[in-house]
Amino acid sequence: MTSHRIPGKRLRTVRAAILKAPRYSPYQWGWIGDEGLKYLTKKRANKFLFACILDYQMDADYLWARCKEFLEVELNDPDCLWDVVAEVPLSRWLKRTRDFGLHRFKDAAHRRVWIIGKRIRDEYAGDVKLIWRNRTAAEAAERMDELGVGPNLSRMAAGGLADTGWIKGRSDVKADVHVCRTFGRILVGGPLEPDAAVSLAREVYPRNPWRLDGPLFVIGKERCFATEPNCSGCPLRKNCSYALKRRTRLTP
Secondary structure, X not given: OOOOOOOHHHHHHHHHHHHHOOOOOHHHOOOOOOOOOOOOOHXXXXXXXXXXXXXXXXXXXXXXXXXXXXHHHHOOOOOOHHHHHHXXXXXXXXXXXXXXXXXXXXXXXXXXXXXXXXXXXXXXOOOOHHHHOOOOHHHHHHHHHHOOOOHHHHHHHHHHHHHOOOOOOOOOOOOOHHHHHHHHHHHHOOOOOHHHHHHHHHHHOOOOHHHHHXXXXXXXXXXXXXXXXXXXXXXXXXXXXXXXXXXXXXXO
């Protein structure tokens, strides 16, 4: 991992700017963030984690919509989701999900959710709420990672649960392409490796690095594009190393 030495004053300035930037509303977390929701059911929690497991290298909005259709229409919205998943032979599960077109990686992604589903059924009685019950966000992320969800998606799931008030505590950013590109451009002028993004987020906001994730993701998806970023419309442009270099380069 590349070491980045950034003065404390610079870290504090960047933190203040990121925390003021737009972020998604907690109500946008599928199944767990509905307005007025006072109790998180097993069914809702299971559907949420199902989508989290598959939320990689696809447009998130599209993926969550496909998961909703698959779970609630194709699978008839079962009360015990992981029992339904695990009781289907893997070969039949792969065909069903492949035919539906659930994920772009087809068998790899579909096999992954089936394997994790069996473990949830066997180790947590098919109820993912038992994963994070009486646990902090960091502990919940660690438990999900142990199930095979992966560190990034586990952090995202734990962060979503924290955003919507179902768990509490500090958690790390999901160092996806949007966060690594946006955060890296702000701090050092170019994208960060995932481990470096996680480490620097802890430096920028030790109290709770996850708070940085939402604004960085929104800006990365809506403005800080890989090519032709919209720096002029970005709320972080005054604090961004990349934007400063770009302005300097474009100035006659």
